[in-house]
Amino acid sequence: MxxxxxxxxxxxxxxxxxxxxxxxxxxxxxxxxxxxxxxxxxxxxxxxxxxxxxxxxxxxxxxxxxxxxxxxxxxxxxxxxxxxxxxxxxxxxxxxxxxxxxxxxxxxxxxxxxxxxxxxxxxxxxxxxxxxxxxxxxxxxxxxxxxxSYHNLQGQEVSFRQLDPGSFMLNTVTVERSLQLLLATHTVVDGGGAPQTTQHVIRYxxxxxxxxxxxxxxxxxxxxxxxxxxxxxxxxxxxxxxxxxxxxxxxxxxxxxxxxxxx
Ligand SMILES: C[S@@+](CC[C@H](N)C(=O)[O-])C[C@H]1O[C@@H](n2cnc3c(N)ncnc32)[C@H](O)[C@@H]1O
Known part of the structure; x- marks a missing residue:
């Protein structure tokens, strides 16, 4: 990263x-x-x-x-x-x-x-x-x-969250410890539409x-x-x-x- x-x-x-x-x-x-x-x-x-x-x-x-x-x-x-x-x-x-x-x-x-x-x-x-x-x-x-809890994360952490009965969000997190950077990816799956993915990098x-x-x-x-x-x-x-x-x-x-x- x-x-x-x-x-x-x-x-x-x-x-x-x-x-x-x-x-x-x-x-x-x-x-x-x-x-x-x-x-x-x-x-x-x-x-x-x-x-x-x-x-x-x-x-x-x-x-x-x-x-x-x-x-x-x-x-x-x-x-x-x-x-x-x-x-x-x-x-x-x-x-x-x-x-x-x-x-x-x-x-x-x-x-x-x-x-x-x-x-x-x-x-x-x-x-x-x-x-x-x-x-x-x-x-x-x-x-x-x-x-x-993130600083020593090896590989990827994956979680789901239901947004409402018809849609959910898949989250993945990876960490670059040397830079204190965390990359989060959010994919929203919503009804019949194509999944939409956004990414953030943050410095913790x-x-x-x-x-x-x-x-x-x-x-x-x-x-x-x-x-x-x-x-x-x-x-x-x-x-x-x-x-x-x-x-x-x-x-x-x-x-x-x-x-x-x-x-
Ligand atoms: C997690 S949301 C928080 C929104 C609101 N404060 C709340 O508590 O619901 C983060 C917000 O910060 C904005 N943001 C991110 N980096 C920023 C920056 N450098 N300057 C101003 N706004 C920023 C994003 O566009 C987004 O609207």
Whole structure:
């Protein structure tokens, strides 16, 4: 596997099935509750990789001002369809490069979307942009999988998921450990149509690397949980929800600099 240079923004095929891949009952309710808890009422939220608005739309309905950045015109078109009144402001852009020119009380990036930045340099650039767009007292929330179970994967991992009674998705995963790259292939078999295959390459990172990149960007970890209901993150956790503050945030005043703060 060579280092990819193209963006992982979703094409029309994937945009068309996205809401069936991640149905609303997934874990959207608890996610929206936690994001709301971290944001002052009516506050400004930037979601990186907003997609079809699974999270952004319920937040806008609760009165937050939500700007959703996405590199995929097809996903933004789905968002527009779901939100013709434009309660969420959809903006075309790449979160590793785009500065919106505004400040936010919360910046969020959900379900592994951060790993779509496929080099360490791109991940660092994304975090520096987050820091620049974070208002004083603001929070950055990142939800990603823990790479432990994939890092030693030999060969291919295959799984199926039923999307609805008439269709299913076949997923395969391979890993290039030396580059921390994971190649995922999704094939959707839907009714009588020909199967449709899309591929993504992501660069996974362990929590320790994420925290160091964040620190280099002027951000500090303040919480790490294994899910949206704030269960403690442990050696058995398969993913994490991590919250960072600006390194000038008053909450860090008592932090000895070892990242142990959980305020
Ligand atoms: C897994 S979906 C997440 C969508 C939404 N956040 C959710 O939770 O349902 C990832 C989204 O990130 C977008 N994306 C991928 N790389 C991106 C980049 N570098 N900049 C902006 N958006 C990107 C894709 O187009 C896609 O819409």
């Amino acid at each position: 060579t280092t990819p240079t193209s963006h992982n923004h979703y094409d029309e095929k994937l945009a068309g099935v996205y809401d069936r891949m991640y149905p609303l009952e997934f874990d959207t309710g608890p996610a929206v509750d936690l994001l709301a808890e971290l944001t002052p009422p009516g506050g400004r939220i930037l979601e990186l990789g907003v997609g079809t608005g699974r999270i952004a739309l319920p937040l806008a309905q609760r009165g937050y001002q939500v700007l959703g950045l996405d590199a995929s015109e097809a996903m933004l078109a789905q968002l527009k369809k779901a939100d013709p009144e434009g309660t969420v402001e959809g903006v075309l852009g790449d979160f590793t490069q785009t500065h919106t020119g505004r400040e936010f009380d919360l910046v969020s990036v959900m379900i592994n979307t951060f790993f779509f930045a496929v080099t360490q340099e791109q991940q660092l650039s994304a975090l520096r942009l987050v820091r620049e767009q974070l208002a004083p007292g603001g929070r950055f929330l990142l939800e990603v999988f823990d790479p432990a 990172a362990f929590p320790s690397e994420l925290d160091l990149l964040a620190r280099l960007s002027g951000l500090r970890l303040v919480h790490r949980w294994e899910d949206w209901s704030k269960q403690p993150y442990t050696a058995r956790s398969t993913r994490h929800v991590s919250v960072y503050a600006r390194d000038d945030d008053p909450v860090l005043a008592g932090d000895g600099g070892d990242g142990s703060c959980d305020a």
